[in-house]
Amino acid sequence: xxxxxxxxxxxxxxxxxxxxxxxxxxxxxxxxxxxxxxxxxxxxxxxxxxxxxxxxxxxxxxxxxxxxxxxxxxxxxxxxxxxxxxxxxxxxxxxxxxxxxxxxxxxxxxxxxxxxxxxxxxxxxxxxxxxxxxxxxxxxxxxxxxxxxxxxxxxxxxxxxxxxxxxxxxxxxxxxxxxxxxxxxxxxxxxxxxxxxxxxxxxxxxxxxxxxxxxxxxxxxxxxxxxxxxxxxxxxxxxx
Numbered sequence: 652x653x654x655x656x657x658x659x660x661x662x663x664x665x666x667x668x669x670x671x672x673x674x675x676x677x678x679x680x681x682x683x684x685x686x687x688x689x690x691x692x693x694x695x696x697x698x699x700x701x702x703x704x705x706x707x708x709x710x711x712x713x714x715x716x717x718x719x720x721x722x723x724x725x726x727x728x729x730x731x732x733x734x735x736x737x738x739x740x741x742x743x744x745x746x747x748x749x750x751x752x753x754x755x756x757x758x759x760x761x762x763x764x765x766x767x768x769x770x771x772x773x774x775x776x777x778x779x780x781x782x783x784x785x786x787x788x789x790x791x792x793x794x795x796x797x798x799x800x801x802x803x804x805x806x807x808x809x810x811x812x813x814x815x816x817x818x819x820x821x822x823x824x825x826x827x828x829x830x831x832x833x834x835x836x837x838x839x840x841x842x843x844x845x846x847x848x849x850x851x852x853x854x855x856x857x858x859x860x861x862x863x864x865x866x867x868x869x870x871x872x873x874x875x876x877x878x879x880x881x882x883x884x885x886x887x888x889x890x891x
Contacts, residue, residue: 803840810837811845818845819852826860835867 698706810818822834838846846868853861 803836807837807840811841815845815848815852818849819856822849822853823856835864835871838864839868839871 695703810821813821822837825831825834825837838849841849850861850864853864
C-alpha cells in the first residue's frame, strides 16, 4: 500500500516537473523569458511586499529631496533683481494697471452711451405712441360729438315738427323715465316760438312741472315766455 502511494506521488511530481520545464522551455522559445528576466524575477521574489513598499518610499523621498535641491540650486543661480530693475518692473505693472483701468472706463462709457441712446429711443417711441393715442382719442371724441350733434339736431327737428301737445307728451315721457335733463336740453335748443307753445302745454297739464322747467331754462340763460292768454287761463304758475 505504501509502495503504491509512493509511486503515485513520484509520478505526479515528475509530471509537474516536466510540465514546468516544458512551460519554461516554451517561454524561452517564444522570446518571453531570458536570463536577464530570470534575474529580475528572482530579485523581485526575494523581497517581501512590505520590504518592496519600504524601499519605494525611501527612493521616492530621495527623489523629492533631489528635486528640491535642484530647484534651490537653480534659484541660487538666478542673479538677484537690482533696485533699478525692481523699480522698472513696478512701473511697468503700474502702467498695465492704468491701461486696464482706462480700458475698463472706456468700455463703461460706451455702454452708458448705448444705454442713453436706447433710453432716448424708448422715450421717443413712448412720446409718439402717446401722441398717436391722444390724436386717436381726439378723433374719436370729435366723431362722437359730431355724430351726437347730428342725431340731436335730427331728433330736435322731429320734435319741433310735431304738434305742441304731442311734443309735450314726448318730453313728459322723458321726464317720467328720469331723463328730465334731456328734456330741458331739447327745450333750450328749440326756437322761441316752438318752446313757448310746448311750455304752454306743460302749464295746462302740470303747473308745478312747468315751473320747474322754466326755472331750469332760466338757469341756462333761456326763459320761455308763454302766451299771456294761456298763462291766465291756466292760473298763476307756482313760484313765478
